[in-house]
Amino acid sequence: MSGTAFQFANPGWLWLLLALPVIAILRGRAGRAVALRLPSVSDARHVGGRPRSKVGGFLRALMLLGLALLIVALARPQLGRGRTEIETSGIDIVLAIDVSGSMEAMDFKLDGQQVNRLEVVKNVVEKFVGERPGDRIGMVAFAGRPYLVSPLTLDHDWLKKRLDEVQIGRVEDGTAIGSAIASSVNHLRDSEAKSRIVILLTDGVNNAGAANPVTAAEAAKTLGIKIYTIGAGIEGQAPMPVRDAFGRKRYAMMDVEIDEESLRQIAQQTGGRYFRATDTNSLAEIYDSINQLEKTKRTVKKYEDYEELFLFAMLPGLGLLLIERLLSETRYRHLP
Structure with a gap:
């Protein structure tokens, strides 16, 4: 500047x-x-x-x-x-966000109102991005397959606009955790940052895509990429929107299933950590914890x-x- x-x-x-x-x-x-x-x-x-x-x-x-x-x-x-020069922190981050149909579960609250999981995730992630001005951050969304929301960028205002446009149903349904990891790693492969990390959030079990999550994590480890994993959703059953015979929207209690063992293995294998978020506050605390774990000082000249x-x-x-x-x-x- x-x-x-x-x-x-x-x-x-x-x-x-x-x-x-x-x-x-x-x-x-x-x-x-x-x-x-x-x-x-x-x-x-x-x-x-x-x-x-x-x-x-x-x-x-x-x-x-x-x-x-x-x-x-x-x-x-x-x-x-x-003239002021701000050197970046040397950390590149890819946020991998689950946008499968189960993310419509209404088991989270935002400002006292019952909302679906994705809305809360977008709110928390936006704040996380705002607290990392010196990092290049990219974003991948995934359901039955992953797609790029934003490449690695320091233009966080543009990144937040792209985050606002993330919706459920843009690609076929499913939970391709392995493919999401592979895609995220691929976007970090050529990065020369001192630290490269993936923060993957999902509320389900890998049931789509060609890549095995553990195998994809091994590739990340080989490249020196750390993965933090987050399991989102309450334990037991959660209210899910469904349509009745007349097309009317209503909510029914559905079983919640998260493959915590695989998510924990993925994180430990790459030097990261696994977290479980059962409400809005715990999700915000998880991103805050990751923010502190990956904190570096920016150099200002x-x-x-x-x-x-x-x-x-x-x-x-x-x-x-x-x-x-x-x-x-x-x-x-x-x-x-």
Whole structure:
């Protein structure tokens, strides 16, 4: 980031500008009357008081303006050209989010309202992204197959917009956990970041796709990619939206099944951790924990160069004072 800024190195000198109106008043009162030769006493009656020459006022203005510019020069005006460089943290993250039909289960709450799992996940993930400004983050959504939501990017505003557009039903239903891991790893394969991680969230069991989750995790381990896994949903049964014979939407309690053993194995095999989220608060705490586990300091470098501008005030100021002196001592020397 770069920018420019104007400043005074010695701003205390600017207080002298307050003395200029006083000088102007004193010089005005001390001016000499114009010497005129009047033909008669009666003509003198029509001459009021102590007239001042307009030229005298002009010379006074030159002097005051010259002094003002010299005071500004003493204050040392400067034009600063600064540049700030923020180095990235060296962490690349791919968020893999389950968007299968089971993510419609209404077992989470958001702001006191019952909502489906995906809405809560999107809300928590958006906050997680906002807390990692120095990381490149990408996103993969998956159901029966994975698809790219966003490549690795530092443009997190654009990433959040893409997250808002994530919906259930965009691809065929199913839970392709292995394929999601393989896709996420593939997007990190060519990354040169010091740390590369995948955060995979699912609420089901691998039942689609060609890749085996454990085999995909082995490939991630070989490439030095760490995987954090999250199982989302309450234990037992959860309310799921269904359609009756008349097409009307209603909710029915459905069994919840998460392959926690495989998710735990995937995480441990790659050096990550497995978490279970049964409500909104626990999900938020999980992402916060991962945020702390993968925390690195960003390096900020600032460069500032200042250009001195006092000559642009001093030279015109001296010039005006010189002109005022020359005029006072030559053509207008008898004028106040």
